[in-house]
Amino acid sequence: MIGEIISVGTELLLGQITNTNARFLAERLAELGIDSYYQQVVGDNRERLAAALRLALARSDLVVVGGGLGPTEDDLTKETVCEVLGLRLLPDPALAGEIRGVLHRRRSQVVDAAVAKQSLVPEGAVVLPNPVGTAPGLFVSAGGKYVVLLPGPPQELEPIVRRHLIPLLEDLLGRTAPGSSGEGGSGGRSFLFSRIVKVCYLGEPQVEEAVRDLIHCPNPTVAPYVSIGETHLRVTAKAGRAEEARSLVEATVAEICRREALRPYIFGLDDDTIALACGRRLTARGLTLAVAESLTGGLVGHLLTEVPGASRYFDRDLVVYSNQAKTSLLGVPPEVLAEHGAVSEQTAVAMARGALAASGAGVAVALTGIAGPTGGTAEKPVGLVYIALSGAGQPDECHRYMFGQDRRLVKQRAAHRALVLLWLRLGDHDVVRV
C-alpha cells in the first residue's frame, strides 16, 4: 500500500507554523509498513486542494489529509473531498450531540451553524472520535482508495491517529496483505520497526564514538540525533515480517546498552523522559523530592509533573524568584545573599539544604542563575547557572554552568541538567527495560 500525506493550511504556505503533523503522520505510516513517496502542502483554497487530492489519488492508495476541518468558512477539506470523490455530505445528529457535549463541558458558547457544519459526515464514512476537540476524524473508502480526514491541531490529530486510525489501518492491512507479501515493489509489504535509546550527559561525538561500528551496519541502521542535553540513537530495522524487524532491533538495542562507555548514561528508551527516569529511581529508593527554583521559574516542577503518578514522590517545588522568598521560604541567610549574591554556589547550596529541611523530603535539587537577556555582569554573565543537590545519603554537591544567551534555552538547559544530575545522584537502582 502506498500512502500520501496532504497538509492543508495557508499558515503552512506562509511559514507561520512548522508542519509537525506531516512528520508525525509519516512516522506512523512507516511503522505500519506503508510506503510513502510524496507529501503535499496546500492552502485553504478549494480548487487547489481538489487538484492536490486528485494528484494524490492518482498515485497513492491511501491519502491522509490534515487540517481544514474547523467550524469556519475557510475550512474546506470535507466539502472538497466529497466533491472530488462524488460523495454527499450528510448530517449526523448523534455526532452533533457529541459536539454539543464537548462544548458544554468546556463551557464554550454553542453556535448552531458551527455545530451543523462540524457534524456533517461524507456518506459511508467511519467517524474517528476526537477526545479533545469538536472536529472528528473521518475515514472514507471510495473507488478502491482510502481517504482519511484529520483535524489540524496536533493535540487533536495525534490522539485520533493513535487511538482510532492506527488500529483501523492495521486491520485494513491485515485484510489486504495475504498473498501480496514477499516481493518488494509497491504491492509487497515490508515492516519497519524502530526504537530509540536515550543517553544523557555525554555529547553526540562521544556517543557516536561508542557505537561507530553499529552506525555502519545496513540493517538495523543506527542513527544519532541530538536533543537538548541528550543524544538519541534511533535503531531501525526492515524485514518481511514484523517480529523479524522487532527482534533485529531488540538485539542491537541490547548491544548498545551493553557498551561500557554508554551504560551509566542510558536513562531510557522511546518516549521515556529524564523526568520519568528520575521518578523511577526515586520510587526504587523510596525517596520523596523537593525542588527549589529561581531562574527556571517552575520548569523543573512542570517537567517532573508531566509524568503520571508524580505525586508518589514529588512533594513540593519552591519557586523563589525574589530574594525575600529565598530567605523566608528556604532560610537562605540574608548575609549569604548580600555577600555572594543570589546567583552563587553558596546560595544554590543553601537553597537545596533549605528545601530539604523545610519539606522533610529525602533529596532536594536547587537552581539559581541568570536567564537574561538583562541582569548579566562581566563577572556573572547571562547564562551562568548553579545547580546544587542535597540529601539521598550523599555529600552536598554544586555545579556551575554557562548555558548561553537565549533566555528560553538557558531555562530549558538548566532544568534538564538539574534532572540529569538528580538522576545520576540517585545511582544505579534502575535497569532500563529492553
Place this chain on the structure above:
Amino acid sequence: MIGEIISVGTELLLGQITNTNARFLAERLAELGIDSYYQQVVGDNRERLAAALRLALARSDLVVVGGGLGPTEDDLTKETVCEVLGLRLLPDPALAGEIRGVLHRRRSQVVDAAVAKQSLVPEGAVVLPNPVGTAPGLFVSAGGKYVVLLPGPPQELEPIVRRHLIPLLEDLLGRTAPGSSGEGGSGGRSFLFSRIVKVCYLGEPQVEEAVRDLIHCPNPTVAPYVSIGETHLRVTAKAGRAEEARSLVEATVAEICRREALRPYIFGLDDDTIALACGRRLTARGLTLAVAESLTGGLVGHLLTEVPGASRYFDRDLVVYSNQAKTSLLGVPPEVLAEHGAVSEQTAVAMARGALAASGAGVAVALTGIAGPTGGTAEKPVGLVYIALSGAGQPDECHRYMFGQDRRLVKQRAAHRALVLLWLRLGDHDVVRV
C-alpha cells in the same frame, strides 16, 4: 511571481525529521511578496524528483529545492534538475578548490570523488557560497523559470538564503517589476504583510461572528486560527508597495480592536503571550504576583518567567503537590482538606488567600485539580480543575472547569486559563499597541 518549495529527502517521508526548512523558506518567500500555493516533499529518487520538478515548473515561476546536494550517491538533486531543464553539468575548478579548503579547515578527509561531484555546476548557474559546508547553493535560470538548489542541513541552508538568495531575489523582483505591476498576473511584484490579533476567553465561533464582515474582504484577508485557550485573527494584505500593505493591515487591526464584542478579550498582537499581557497589567498597576499550583506542577510559573523582566512583578510560586505542603506553606486548614478534599473550591480559595498572606504580594492565583490519568472519581473526574484568585482590591473568586482527559492538555489548559483569569482581574489598564 509564484514560488514553490520542494523538499528532498527520504528521511522526511519516513518522519525521521521535521521539515523546518519548508517553514523557513516559506516565511522568506512571503516576506519577499512571492505567492506560494503548494509545497512538495519527495524522497531521494530520481524519477519521482523529476516528476515533482516538472509539476512545480508547470504551475510556478520559482522553484526552491532543498536537499540532495551532498557528496553521496543518493544525492541526486543537481543531476535531476539538469535532466529536467536540459542543461549540462560542468566541473568548476575554482569551486573544487574552495570545497577542499572547507574540508582542510574542518580537518576532514578529502575524498577526490566527493569533491568532483560537489563541484559540478549546471551550465549558466550562479553559485551561492556555503559558509559552513561543502555544498554551495545554485541559482539556475531557464525557459523563463528560476530554480534554486540548496543543501538540506538547516545550518547550511539558512545562511545561504539570508546572505545570497534573498538579495538575488530582491534584485530579480526589482528588475522584473517595472511596468508589470498593477495587474494581478504572475509577473508583477507585490508585498505581503501580516499581523496577528490575539483573543482570549472567547471561542473561535464567537470571534468569527464578531468579524464576519471582515472575513469576506479580499484584501486584507482576515483568517481565524485556534490555539490552546486563544483565538488568533491573522490579517494579511497584499499591495504593490510595502508601506501600502502595512497600512492596509494596520487599519483592519484597528477596526478589529474597536469591535465591542472582542475588545475586552484582545490581549496582544503577533508574538505577545498571555503571560506577557499579565506582566504588562501587573507593571501598570504596580502589583507583585504570587502563584500557588498543584496539578500544573510549576507550569504557570514557567510561563510567567518566559517573559524577560518577570522578576519585576513575579515574587514566588508555591508548587504544593502534597497535602502537607498545602498546609505548611499556604496554611490550608487540614479540616478543609479532610472535609472538601484537595480538589475543591474551598481548597483553591484557601490556597490563593494563603499565597497572598505568606508572600505579601498584591495579587495571587491558585490552581488545584486532577491531571490524570488516574486519581479521578465519579464525583471528581480527571480534568476537574478549580482556579481561585485573591487580592488586587477585589473580592475573591473561584472558577470550576473540566479540561478533558489528556494529562498534558489538562495542565496546559489550566495554566493558560489561570493567566487569562488573572489578566481579566487586573482590568482595563492595558492598551494594545497598534
